Amino acid sequence: GTFKVLALGGDHIGPEVVAAGLQVLRQVADQFGVAVEIEEDLLGGASWDVHGTFCTDAVAAKARAADAILVGAVGGPEWDNIRIAGPITETDGLTRLRIELDVYNALRPARAWPALLHRTPYRQEVVEGADLLVVRENAGGIYYGEPRGREVLGDGQERAFEISEYRTGEVERIARCAFEAARGRGGHVTSLDKSNVMESGKLWRETVARIGREEYPDIQLRHLLMDYALFAVARAPQEFDVLLADNLFGDLISDLVAVVSGALGMLPSATLPAAARVGHPVKGGLYEPTHGSAPDISGQGVANPIGTILSVAMMFEYGFGLPAAARAIEQAVDRVLAAGLAPPDLGGTDGTATITQAILRNLHPI
């Protein structure tokens, strides 16, 4: 059959990197004999400017019908001061999509690219070979707990608050995602929490431990407190494999691991409504680079497209069930980096088009 892809460039550099990603998507689909049908639409500020909402019902409906959604990045100072009452799903288009699609399983890999070791702050022997996968719970926790808001107190002070919460079932399903991912990798899961302080963290740790013990005795599980984990991962990234965390801590650790790749612009993500299992393509996943919309460099053609191109690789692997196509894209990226090309966020001077063309030329079916 034909895979339906919805492409949402978003704001600032978002459309620039999505255009690059779509070029790779089309060429790899051709090379691997996959039929794809691509539709483009608006998200974020770009949608606000036209429709007065950050995500229209039509886009949400198209996303629900798609096999995969490619997103660039949303937001920018133009839309920062728009105040809308209501939950975060109204104020952030990407968040609305995440919730509508119930994509709770955010997979965020980061690796040390051989050609980029000297672009990281690390000594070579500390970082080479580092290969991490953050599995982030992406549909619950402090992002969505209700009630939340602000109130003026009797003494004139303001109080702002939100709820941090987890239910057993939410933790169970993301724990399984991490254990499944570890089976296809190094076989180690490190689960992060503040169970010494947070009630939700205690439930998190107990539940992850139970699922590990009962369903994945073949996987090595370790629990670390989040504070110590930041030190331990930053100091010795080679010692870790899968890092499992809740929505907030997963957000934090997935930026930290970008240090081993040299730049945030290198990081892809796949956010799925189910666990990723070899041979079981998942419909309705959201694929996006983890970097932001970078208003400061938008329109200059210098954005690093690699995070988006690697997100397209994840789409082939998890969305279309074609890991070989994913490997072909990763190898093309590897060759281009080895040839010395580098965008400005890695200290180089090669623009979006130069990097993308080089990757397209180096893409060979494996």
Place this chain on the structure above:
Amino acid sequence: GTFKVLALGGDHIGPEVVAAGLQVLRQVADQFGVAVEIEEDLLGGASWDVHGTFCTDAVAAKARAADAILVGAVGGPEWDNIRIAGPITETDGLTRLRIELDVYNALRPARAWPALLHRTPYRQEVVEGADLLVVRENAGGIYYGEPRGREVLGDGQERAFEISEYRTGEVERIARCAFEAARGRGGHVTSLDKSNVMESGKLWRETVARIGREEYPDIQLRHLLMDYALFAVARAPQEFDVLLADNLFGDLISDLVAVVSGALGMLPSATLPAAARVGHPVKGGLYEPTHGSAPDISGQGVANPIGTILSVAMMFEYGFGLPAAARAIEQAVDRVLAAGLAPPDLGGTDGTATITQAILRNLHPI
């Protein structure tokens, strides 16, 4: 007058490093002509085993009466499964002390020691000269918001939750602490939050911005999202000066910055009930290394005492108003490290006593 110091070793390596810290405290007090009166007592598991509580009322009263409190570290697997109903102040002795003393201003410095650059994961040119101060709000936020707890839902699932919250006044007072600290240092404050997701983070950012604008126009203020900040600080620690954060994010960033020092065992802290201003000693501060009780190495005489010894330096500076004594201790540490001594957490073989004796021998009034 005589300064009254309460020393609470706590558990496992806690009493070992506090003993080292007290040796330095006594010698420096002598050398600088300061009269100190030291009383020792129990905290944490050590208190539980004798009194059935992690912090007795008597210890809390002594702490309130003291000029400064030196704490080692609390906790260990022996006490992990003790379940006590009630707020976190009942289940954690150190937390009770923090709240009783209203020490909301946690100052956690981390620097790159010239002799230890090769013990960090960084290339030398990335880390040398790094000199950071985390200013952590330590009496509010998600640690203490009420209600919190666990409940069984209709469908049999459990739900665990807590409140994350801040009031204007809480943010104002810690913001002033960060700006005051920056005046005595590099003049830069970077404030961390997730204001794009958390209501308390929005209030945090607005309030810090207002205090900076109205009261500290001489200080440069930058706001960073916490996720990006972890990447930015880990990648280029030299670019930062004072890092201001709420209780949870301050906990996290203060472990991360330990990477520039080479080990968690190097980090001191001072947690004060007021801003630290040059020439204004603060009564009732709590001084402790940021490392934990390390049950795995306790009783072996190998714990790194430097975090505690540097906490004693902070006591002389902030508690007794004697920055010269603090500088003398820091220089002694520097000389000992330059001579090549290193405890096991830094890859060396020198035990607690060896390091402490060497520091005592190198302590000269400046």
